Amino acid sequence: MRKEKGTLFILVLVLELAVHSESRVVKVPDGPLVRIEGQSVSIRCNVSDYQGPRDQDFEWSLVMGDAEDIGLISTFDPMYSHASVVDRVKSGDISVKKLGEASVELTIKKVRASDSATYRCSTPSTDSTVSGNYNADVELRVIGDTLKVIPVIPQPAVSEGGSVQLQCNASRAYSAHTVLSVTWSFRKGTSSLEEILTFGPDEGVRVGPAFSQRYDDGGLLLDLRGGGFYGVQLKGVKALDQGAYVCTAREWTRQPGGGKGWQKILERSEDMGNVTVTPTARSLTVTAQKNVTLSVEDTLNLTCLVTAEGLLSLGLEVTWLFRPAGAPDSLRELLRVARDGQILTGSELVGSRRTGPGTFGLFLPKAQRSDSGLYSCQVKAWLPQGSGNWYQAAEKTSDPVQVLVTRLEPKLKVNLTAPESPKFTDDPTELLCLVTDLQNLQDGRLSINWTYAKTGPGDTPLSSDSIATLDERGVLVPGDAYRQRLERGDITVVTSDPHSFRLRLLHTRDQDMGFYSCSVAAWTRNPQGGWEKAREVQSSPVTVQWTAKTPVLSVVAHRVREAATGGSTFEMSCLVTSQNLQNPGYSVLILFEDKQGASPHKVVSLSADSVLQLEEGMAASRTDSVALEKTGQQEFRFRLYGAQVSDRGFYYCDVSAWTRDHSHDWNKAVSAQSNKIEIAFADAGPVFNVSIRSVKNGVSPGDTAQMECIMTILGAPPNTGDVAYDVRWFHRPLLVENGQDVPLISVDRWGVVRRTGGSENAECSLERTDTHKFVLSVHHAQDQHMGGYYCTARLWYISASGLWNEGRDHTSTSISLAVKFPFWESVQIPVLCGLGAALAACLLSVVVGLVTAHCCLSRNPMHAPRNKLIDLEMD
Known part of the structure; x- marks a missing residue:
C-alpha cells in the first residue's frame, strides 16, 4: 500500500514539472527605449512555450496605471483601437506587423512627446491551463531634439610645426539613458571628409587610418575637460594639414534586447572652419x-x-x-x-x-x-x-x-656735469664725467684725471692741480694736495660703468670753490702687449661756487613754572632759533650755577638723536627728579621735581647745532647759551604729608587690628637721619554719644612710647616699621574698640646750621574699625532672658489664679442661703 502511494506522488510531481516547463512566455525588448521626437520606433514582441494553435494573436495597449489601459492595435480585432488613437492607426502612423506565427512588431512612424509611456504586449490565452505570463511591458521615452554642437578653432592660422586646437562643445538637455560621441573630420579642398578621431559612445577612442601613426607618436592628443567640452590638439602641423575641419556629435542609446551595442538616435555636424598653415x-x-x-x-x-x-x-x-x-x-x-x-x-x-x-x-x-x-x-x-x-x-x-x-684711432667725446652742487659750506658736491660717441676702442681701456683750478681775476681759472687719476689699469693715484682727504674718504672717485666717472666731495670747504674738469684718455694694446695712449680729450670746466654764510644760533630761556617753596616743581623752556644751517639737529645741556659767576655744573643733557643722559652734576638719588624733553621743532623743556634748598641757583641751556655729512654722521656747526633762570625760595624746612591705612577694616572679636600712619616727604634732605617724628594716635568711640576723642598711645622723636589712656588702652601697642611708617596694633578687639582712628605727626628736621628745628603738626584722615560678632552670639542672651521672663510670668499668673479661686469662690456648707435680692444688693 505504501509503495503504491509513493509511485502516485512521483507521477503527480512529474506532471507538475512538465506543466511548468511549458509555461507561456511573452517577451519585449528591455527598456527604456529612447527616441527623438519625430523619429520612428519599432517594438518587437514574441511568445514562446505556449499551447494551442501555432499562429498566435497579439494586442498592444498603453498602461495607464490605476486607470484602464488604452488599446492601441490588435492583430485579430480591428475595433480594438481606442478612440484617441484611431486616426493614427488609420493613417498608418501606428501599425502592427506579424513577423511570424509567434512574433509581431509595433511601429510608430513619427513619435510624439506624448507617446512617452509604458507599452504592453498581450497574447490571448490558447493554453489548456493558465500558466506563465500573457503580457510584457516596455517603456518608451520620447525626448526633444536638444543636441547642440558649438565648434571653435582658437587659432585658425598657425605656422608650420605649431599646434592647432580643435574645440567642440556638445550638449543635450536629457542625459538619462543616452550618451554622446564626438567625431573630428578633415576635408582638403573638395575631397570627401576624412575621419581624424572619434570619442565614444562607450568612452573608447577610434582614430582614422591617416592619423593612427600620428596618434601613436603623441602628435594627436585628446582633451576632455568635462562640462560638454571635447577637444583635439594637432601638434607639429604641416602644409598638408591645411583645410576645413568638421565636428560631428551623435546621440546614442542602448540597442533593444539588452545587448552591448549602441543605437544612434541623433546626429549633428558643424563646420569648425578652415585652418591655414604658414610654411x-x-x-x-x-x-x-x-x-x-x-x-x-x-x-x-x-x-x-x-x-x-x-x-x-x-x-x-x-x-x-x-x-x-x-x-x-x-x-x-x-x-x-x-x-x-x-x-x-x-x-x-x-x-x-x-x-x-x-x-x-x-x-x-x-x-x-x-x-x-x-x-x-x-x-x-x-x-x-x-x-x-x-x-x-x-x-x-x-x-x-x-x-x-684696418688700423683705426679711437674717437670719443667728454661731457662734465654737476648733478649735486653745494648751497652751504660742508654740503656735498658731485661731478659726473660722461664719455659719449666712443668709437674704435674695441678691447681698449679708458683712464681719467680729475683737476681743480682756483678762480682768478675775471672768473678765469688759474693753474690747475690734480685731484686724482684713475689709470688704464684701474689704479687710483691721488694728487699730492688731496692725498689725505682721499685716504680719509672725504673725496671719492667712482666708476659706475665703463663710460661714466664720478667725483664726490663729501664735505665741500670754502677753499674748494673754483673750476673742476676731467680729462679722459683712450688706451690700446701695442704689439708688445703693453698699453699706449691713443687719444685724450678734456672736458669743459664746471664752476663750483656758492655764497658762504656763517651759521647763527640763539637760545632764549623762559620760566614756565616757578619753584616757590621747597618740594615744588620748577620748569624752564628753551627756544632755539638758527640761520644758515641746513636740516640741523640740536643737542641741549642744562647747566647750573649756585651763584652768579660760579663754576657751572652739568645737570642733564639731550643729544641730537634725542638720547637723555643724567650728568655728573646731579646725584644718582635724584635720577627721577629731573626731565628734559623736546616739545617742538626748536623748543625744549627742563623740569626739576621736588626742589630742595641745594637746588637754589641759576639754570640755563647750552645748545649746539649739528648737521649730517654724507655718511649721516653728526658734525657740530655752532653752539650758544641762553639767559639764566633763577630758583630762589625761602627755606621753610621739608614739606611732608601724613596718611593713614588700615590693614583690615573689620576684624573678629579677639583678633588684632593694625593701622599704619605713613609720612610722605616732599623735598626731604639727602640723608635719612636728618628727619624725625612725634606721632600720637587717637580713638573716636562709636558707642559713646557726644564722646571726645580719646588719646591712645604716642612715640616721640627719640623713640620713647607712652600710653596716655585708661586701663583699656593697655591692649594697644605702637611700632615703628621704618623711617616714615608707624603701626598701631589693637589687641583682643571687642565692641568697645569700634569707632574711628587717626594719627597726628610733628616733623623735626636738621637745618643748614646743624640744629634740630620743629615743624608743624599734621593730622591724617580718620578710618573706621568694625568688630564683627557672629549673629547667634549677639542675640542668644536677650532671647534666653526674654524666654525666661515670659515663663516666670506665666507660672505666676497660674498660681495667683488658683489661690484666688480657692479662697474667694468656694462655698461654706454651714452657711444658710439668703434672699436673692439681699444677696444682689450686697453684691
Missing part, C-alpha cells in the same frame, strides 16, 4: 649684421638674426660663410653649428655663441687684414616629427656683410 620657408628670414670696420688685433663680432613664425619650435642649423676680399670666386665655410649647439666644422680661432632665440654670434679674436671680406649666414630650419625624427622645413642664406680690418 616655414615663407616666414623664414635670415639677416647678418652689420658692415664693420675694425682695427687690427680687434675682435670681429658678427650677428645672425633669424626670424620665423613658430621660431621656438624650430631646430636651427647655422653655417657662417666667408668670401675673402679680392677673391670673388672663393667661398669657404668658417663655422657650422648643429641645431643642438654642437660645432660640426670650424677653426679653433673662430667662436660662436647663441645669445637668444634666433640670435647667433660669430666672433674672431685678433682680426687681421686677411680677414677682410664678405661674411654671410646660412640657416637650415628643421621641424620635429613623430618618433623623435626631424625633417628640414626650409633653408635660407643672408645677404653678405662687408668687413674691413
Whole structure:
C-alpha cells in the first residue's frame, strides 16, 4: 500500500514539472527605449512555450496605471483601437506587423512627446491551463531634439610645426539613458571628409587610418575637460594639414534586447572652419649684421638674426660663410653649428655663441687684414616629427656683410656735469664725467684725471692741480694736495660703468670753490702687449661756487613754572632759533650755577638723536627728579621735581647745532647759551604729608587690628637721619554719644612710647616699621574698640646750621574699625532672658489664679442661703 502511494506522488510531481516547463512566455525588448521626437520606433514582441494553435494573436495597449489601459492595435480585432488613437492607426502612423506565427512588431512612424509611456504586449490565452505570463511591458521615452554642437578653432592660422586646437562643445538637455560621441573630420579642398578621431559612445577612442601613426607618436592628443567640452590638439602641423575641419556629435542609446551595442538616435555636424598653415620657408628670414670696420688685433663680432613664425619650435642649423676680399670666386665655410649647439666644422680661432632665440654670434679674436671680406649666414630650419625624427622645413642664406680690418684711432667725446652742487659750506658736491660717441676702442681701456683750478681775476681759472687719476689699469693715484682727504674718504672717485666717472666731495670747504674738469684718455694694446695712449680729450670746466654764510644760533630761556617753596616743581623752556644751517639737529645741556659767576655744573643733557643722559652734576638719588624733553621743532623743556634748598641757583641751556655729512654722521656747526633762570625760595624746612591705612577694616572679636600712619616727604634732605617724628594716635568711640576723642598711645622723636589712656588702652601697642611708617596694633578687639582712628605727626628736621628745628603738626584722615560678632552670639542672651521672663510670668499668673479661686469662690456648707435680692444688693 505504501509503495503504491509513493509511485502516485512521483507521477503527480512529474506532471507538475512538465506543466511548468511549458509555461507561456511573452517577451519585449528591455527598456527604456529612447527616441527623438519625430523619429520612428519599432517594438518587437514574441511568445514562446505556449499551447494551442501555432499562429498566435497579439494586442498592444498603453498602461495607464490605476486607470484602464488604452488599446492601441490588435492583430485579430480591428475595433480594438481606442478612440484617441484611431486616426493614427488609420493613417498608418501606428501599425502592427506579424513577423511570424509567434512574433509581431509595433511601429510608430513619427513619435510624439506624448507617446512617452509604458507599452504592453498581450497574447490571448490558447493554453489548456493558465500558466506563465500573457503580457510584457516596455517603456518608451520620447525626448526633444536638444543636441547642440558649438565648434571653435582658437587659432585658425598657425605656422608650420605649431599646434592647432580643435574645440567642440556638445550638449543635450536629457542625459538619462543616452550618451554622446564626438567625431573630428578633415576635408582638403573638395575631397570627401576624412575621419581624424572619434570619442565614444562607450568612452573608447577610434582614430582614422591617416592619423593612427600620428596618434601613436603623441602628435594627436585628446582633451576632455568635462562640462560638454571635447577637444583635439594637432601638434607639429604641416602644409598638408591645411583645410576645413568638421565636428560631428551623435546621440546614442542602448540597442533593444539588452545587448552591448549602441543605437544612434541623433546626429549633428558643424563646420569648425578652415585652418591655414604658414610654411616655414615663407616666414623664414635670415639677416647678418652689420658692415664693420675694425682695427687690427680687434675682435670681429658678427650677428645672425633669424626670424620665423613658430621660431621656438624650430631646430636651427647655422653655417657662417666667408668670401675673402679680392677673391670673388672663393667661398669657404668658417663655422657650422648643429641645431643642438654642437660645432660640426670650424677653426679653433673662430667662436660662436647663441645669445637668444634666433640670435647667433660669430666672433674672431685678433682680426687681421686677411680677414677682410664678405661674411654671410646660412640657416637650415628643421621641424620635429613623430618618433623623435626631424625633417628640414626650409633653408635660407643672408645677404653678405662687408668687413674691413684696418688700423683705426679711437674717437670719443667728454661731457662734465654737476648733478649735486653745494648751497652751504660742508654740503656735498658731485661731478659726473660722461664719455659719449666712443668709437674704435674695441678691447681698449679708458683712464681719467680729475683737476681743480682756483678762480682768478675775471672768473678765469688759474693753474690747475690734480685731484686724482684713475689709470688704464684701474689704479687710483691721488694728487699730492688731496692725498689725505682721499685716504680719509672725504673725496671719492667712482666708476659706475665703463663710460661714466664720478667725483664726490663729501664735505665741500670754502677753499674748494673754483673750476673742476676731467680729462679722459683712450688706451690700446701695442704689439708688445703693453698699453699706449691713443687719444685724450678734456672736458669743459664746471664752476663750483656758492655764497658762504656763517651759521647763527640763539637760545632764549623762559620760566614756565616757578619753584616757590621747597618740594615744588620748577620748569624752564628753551627756544632755539638758527640761520644758515641746513636740516640741523640740536643737542641741549642744562647747566647750573649756585651763584652768579660760579663754576657751572652739568645737570642733564639731550643729544641730537634725542638720547637723555643724567650728568655728573646731579646725584644718582635724584635720577627721577629731573626731565628734559623736546616739545617742538626748536623748543625744549627742563623740569626739576621736588626742589630742595641745594637746588637754589641759576639754570640755563647750552645748545649746539649739528648737521649730517654724507655718511649721516653728526658734525657740530655752532653752539650758544641762553639767559639764566633763577630758583630762589625761602627755606621753610621739608614739606611732608601724613596718611593713614588700615590693614583690615573689620576684624573678629579677639583678633588684632593694625593701622599704619605713613609720612610722605616732599623735598626731604639727602640723608635719612636728618628727619624725625612725634606721632600720637587717637580713638573716636562709636558707642559713646557726644564722646571726645580719646588719646591712645604716642612715640616721640627719640623713640620713647607712652600710653596716655585708661586701663583699656593697655591692649594697644605702637611700632615703628621704618623711617616714615608707624603701626598701631589693637589687641583682643571687642565692641568697645569700634569707632574711628587717626594719627597726628610733628616733623623735626636738621637745618643748614646743624640744629634740630620743629615743624608743624599734621593730622591724617580718620578710618573706621568694625568688630564683627557672629549673629547667634549677639542675640542668644536677650532671647534666653526674654524666654525666661515670659515663663516666670506665666507660672505666676497660674498660681495667683488658683489661690484666688480657692479662697474667694468656694462655698461654706454651714452657711444658710439668703434672699436673692439681699444677696444682689450686697453684691
